[in-house]
Amino acid sequence: MTNNDTSKSVFVAAIFAALAIYPFTGSEFGTDLVTTTMVFAIFALSLELLVGGTGLVCFGQAAFFGIGAYSAVLLSPQYDPGSVAILLPAAVLTAALYALFVGALSLRTKGVYFIMVTLAFAQMAYFVVHDTSLGGGTDGIYMTVKPTLGAIDLGDTQALYWVTYVLLIAVFVFLAVLSRSRFGRALAGIRVNEQRMRATGFSTYPYKLAAFTISGAIAGLGGFLFAVKDGAVNPELMSWHLSGSVLVMIILGGIGHLRGALIGAFAFVLLEELFKSEAIFGEFSKHWHLGLGMTIIASVALLPRGLVGLPGQWGQHLLGRATRRAEDMEVQNAKA
């Protein structure tokens, strides 16, 4: 393990350690907010597998998140607590099935067409729940009783926090292990040069479809947790706004790194809370979209490699101009 790898592992371990301590110090509101953030982190990780891991820019990721969420609510019994052992796999499976279907068709296209086709399929799912009575139409539906896992009641803020925490770690570790495996390396090869992978003997379509389906399943897991936490779902969970937001999360954090998705989700939710805060921005907090948007534009302009690239950029400043020029040349060479 190189020095660099060690510092990355320490950084990730520090994040998870901080999250393990948080519920003992924070308020109920804070714990609730961090739970939401961890759910978005799972969601962002699912997209990172596609965008950063495979080079597929999916602009319809919210569909899988929303389908996971709707499945959780629709499959819950009305008056008794549902079982997590049934609802969670069911939500993940439904999302994965839709991803398999969408992937099978959309992966026949490339580049901007792929982006548009995934968006179209997500909007299709959106209008199905929006315009039919299947999921309560525009109002959405409520999960009246939260599910349980043995003695654990997910209606409890603390319990849900820990379940989400464990699942976030599980997803992170799974994706980290996956990216080092032969499957993960093949996806990386496809990201850089799919043609070369085919000439080498890899049938790339099944690889991409598998990645797309796994990604949809993980997004469905996030959706399940979101539905349980909020106790309600509505069509906005499948809208392109959310697909866009999760894309912004991984761009903000730094594409190509799992920890980028993690940091990006936290940065995004914190920024949103910040600009929504009346205590800080007063009247302007009504226009929080504006503040959030400008901050995102500024950070993308100033941090081309995302927040994970920040230490490297500082390092370059400290090392001075000569080194910076040398490194720029290296980057250019690497692109050639």
Next chain:
Amino acid sequence: MPKPDSASKVLLRGRDITRRWGGLVALNKVSVELERGSLHAVIGTNGAGKSTLINILSGEFPPSEGQVELLGQDVTDWSQPKRARSGLGRSYQRNTIYPSFSVMENCRLAAQARKPAPWAWWQSAARCEVSTAAAHDAAVRVGLGNALDRTAGLLSHGQKRQLEIAMCLATGPEVLLLDEPLAGMGAEETERMLTLLEQLRPDHAILLVEHDMDAVFRAADRITVMVNGQVIASGSPDFIRNSPEVKTAYLGDH
């Protein structure tokens, strides 16, 4: 150039390959045969159809007409990955290495095609002995044995070309289609590459598309000359050197 002995056998055969792009005929009834133990060079001006020929033989796109046979089987309808898995390796004119990976990782990823095992998601790719051994072997063969841990994007141009060949070798192909492997190489690097081709010749069938005429006439057992998508001459280097058609059409009068 001494011709290898009789056990030679045709491993790849293109039969009357024609490729049309709309009204343009890029290839017109081109036939080639690649035998084990023989290096077959294809020369021709830019736009003669050399790369198109390699693309069709390797399965990047299908021919409009004609047939491709690999190891005695008709593979015209086979996808490129399937042909590659059956022993057909190619290198590209432009570098197609993975710049952010190390030399070893580049070769290992190519070698992984031998034992892809995508379902073993918990197993680190670097632990796969089959692919690491093949990758190491390929890198050493092209002369990159002391650069295994270097980032591919930071190699010199010549080394990148060597890596391109190493990635082709790492899959263990029997047929090699090499698209301008010597392009942009210095004299010393060219020598090393020619030595490598010499070593590969006995147990491979090699197709070499190349602009470096000195190298082609030194290394090739057989030369095919293409002009405007057609073969105008094919034969031994001596035959080609003395062919009047080739002289006027391609080599010029000297």
